[in-house]
Amino acid sequence: MAGGGTPLRGAGNCAAGHSEAADASACSLGRCVCGISWAERAVPRAPEGGGSSLAGGAPSSGGSAPNDGGCAPSGGGGPAPSGGSRVPSGGGPAPGGGGRAPSKGGGSARGGGGGGRARVFPPFPPRTDPEAPFASTWWGDAWIAALEESALDPARLARGRAYARAGHVDTITVEPGRIVAYVHGSRPRPYRAELRMRTLTPEDWDRFLDAAAADPGHLMSLLARDMPHALAATADRTGARLLPGRGDLISSCTCPDRGHPCKHAAALTYQTARILDADPFALLLLRGGEERHILDELSHRNARAATQDTPRAPGGPESPAADPPPLPGVLAREALASDHRPPLPPPLPPPAHPGEAPLLPSAPGAPDPAALEFLAMDTAARAHAHLTKGAPPFADPDPWKDAIRLAASHPGLSGRRTFSRQFAELAHAVGHAPADLSRAAAAWRQGDEEGLAVLETAWDPPAGPFDRARGALAAAGLPRMTIDRNRLTDPTGTCQLRYGRDGYWYPYRSEPGRADWWPEGPPDVDPAGALTGLLAT
Numbered sequence: 001m002a003g004g005g006t007p008l009r010g011a012g013n014c015a016a017g018h019s020e021a022a023d024a025s026a027c028s029l030g031r032c033v034c035g036i037s038w039a040e041r042a043v044p045r046a047p048e049g050g051g052s053s054l055a056g057g058a059p060s061s062g063g064s065a066p067n068d069g070g071c072a073p074s075g076g077g078g079p080a081p082s083g084g085s086r087v088p089s090g091g092g093p094a095p096g097g098g099g100r101a102p103s104k105g106g107g108s109a110r111g112g113g114g115g116g117r118a119r120v121f122p123p124f125p126p127r128t129d130p131e132a133p134f135a136s137t138w139w140g141d142a143w144i145a146a147l148e149e150s151a152l153d154p155a156r157l158a159r160g161r162a163y164a165r166a167g168h169v170d171t172i173t174v175e176p177g178r179i180v181a182y183v184h185g186s187r188p189r190p191y192r193a194e195l196r197m198r199t200l201t202p203e204d205w206d207r208f209l210d211a212a213a214a215d216p217g218h219l220m221s222l223l224a225r226d227m228p229h230a231l232a233a234t235a236d237r238t239g240a241r242l243l244p245g246r247g248d249l250i251s252s253c254t255c256p257d258r259g260h261p262c263k264h265a266a267a268l269t270y271q272t273a274r275i276l277d278a279d280p281f282a283l284l285l286l287r288g289g290e291e292r293h294i295l296d297e298l299s300h301r302n303a304r305a306a307t308q309d310t311p312r313a314p315g316g317p318e319s320p321a322a323d324p325p326p327l328p329g330v331l332a333r334e335a336l337a338s339d340h341r342p343p344l345p346p347p348l349p350p351p352a353h354p355g356e357a358p359l360l361p362s363a364p365g366a367p368d369p370a371a372l373e374f375l376a377m378d379t380a381a382r383a384h385a386h387l388t389k390g391a392p393p394f395a396d397p398d399p400w401k402d403a404i405r406l407a408a409s410h411p412g413l414s415g416r417r418t419f420s421r422q423f424a425e426l427a428h429a430v431g432h433a434p435a436d437l438s439r440a441a442a443a444w445r446q447g448d449e450e451g452l453a454v455l456e457t458a459w460d461p462p463a464g465p466f467d468r469a470r471g472a473l474a475a476a477g478l479p480r481m482t483i484d485r486n487r488l489t490d491p492t493g494t495c496q497l498r499y500g501r502d503g504y505w506y507p508y509r510s511e512p513g514r515a516d517w518w519p520e521g522p523p524d525v526d527p528a529g530a531l532t533g534l535l536a537t
Contacts, residue, residue: 160266
């Protein structure tokens with residue numbers, strides 16, 4: 001009994017790591033001298049391994065807290081988030097993905113940032129207020145400042161803000177070292193924008209976690225989805241800077257724009273600020289630290305410091321390590337013992353649109369992840385066309401035609417005078433110049449295989465269609481055109497109509513005096529309509 005007959009609580013620690021037994025005078029008040037309620041102290045839990053518990057409990061042998069000498073805090077006074085994330089309270093999207101399963105085994109998990117698992121955030125809806133800021137926290141503002149201070153063209157930033165407010169940024173994936181999303185632009189297919197930033201080394205994480213664990217308030221702030229200035233300053237002092245500075249964000253995109261950044265990468269950066277506002281752990285993941293590992297490491301180091309400061313009662317028993325409970329399930333031999341097999345469920349209906357390619361990691365000596373993602377998206381598109389329209393499931397066996405189809409179906413592989421690295425590599429792989437592949441891709445987009453045949457092959461059609469075409473052009477008041485096999489060319493040498501075997505007229509355009517003909521616009525059965533559309537562009 002203490003404090004006038006008030007019974008003492010069982011000895012333990014508060015969420016900040018202070019010993020209740022060392023401050024018996026405060027027990028009658030129900031609070032530690034630091035102001036944290038004793039009811040907020042963590043309940044000890046036996047780990048599975050024998051070293052530091054990465055599941056939120058107290059360490060066992062080699063650093064265990066005795067039952068009568070103080071409990072190690074589990075998560076600093078609050079529950080560890082389930083699955084590595086929880087729904088942000090600031091209106092942001094619920095993060096997908098989850099925490100990595102804790103590793104088993106002895107020893108302290110040094111450098112507990114540990115390379116995290118990717119998290120996926122759903123798209124943000126369009127914003128109705130054009131003046132609303134993208135960031136409402138100081139760390140969100142610092143993220144945007146890193147973009148705007150290193151941008152070379154303010155006009156691209158303005159277009160990026162417009163894209164972000166209009167909701168053009170699709171699902172955002174955050175993983176250690178990079179952020180990736182597809183951004184919808186002027187083309188039907190979206191562009192793949194990517195942001196890269198250096199991850200912290202294990203030594204950086206070790207120094208940062210040691211310094212952050214020295215102040216229990218840092219752990220409480222992170223649990224509340226807050227990043228105080230003091231925590232960022234602690235990271236800076238240890239050489240483990242969390243927020244990006246000028247030039248730290250490296251952007252790339254599959255669009256033909258070579259600006260730094262382009263409007264698609266800028267839109268992704270602005271939308272990412274909204275994610276960081278709601279959950280600063282996304283920034284820590286980008287630096288290479290997973291939420292569950294960071295919280296467990298901070299709790300473990302906090303508890304270790306508390307147990308080192310609190311002496312164990314003489315003769316007090318140590319916490320026994322509990323055996324893990326058996327996993328539920330059915331043995332395979334029991335499941336396969338019967339010959340009865342239930343019927344297979346009916347096939348699911350095909351989705352409305354083909355899915356996006358998964359986010360693939362980059363590794364030294366491995367194929368380019370962007371090229372693999374592009375091939376995966378093409379395969380999904382062909383499978384979807386086969387299921388919904390009965391299109392052939394396999395690509396053309398002719399490598400040249402298959403390369404043309406690939407170049408025509410992907411927005412990042414198109415161009416007339418400037419070509420991406422992927423486009424040039426695809427052209428060289430089939431033995432053609434990039435300009436030839438670009439012209440053929442334009443013909444494919446104009447009329448598929450028939451459009452390509454019109455580009456590559458001249459033929460002698462019957463006289464009837466040409467006589468009717470010249471009469472229709474004269475009746476429409478269009479200029480008289482010269483005839484060369486299946487081609488009609490205007491007197492200026494800038495417009496041309498090519499007659500296909502399918503009965504359509506395919507419009508072409510060239511620079512004056514160059515005879516460098518490029519497909520331009522959709523084909524039409526009416527030559528006057530095809531030429532009028534060409535002259536109007």
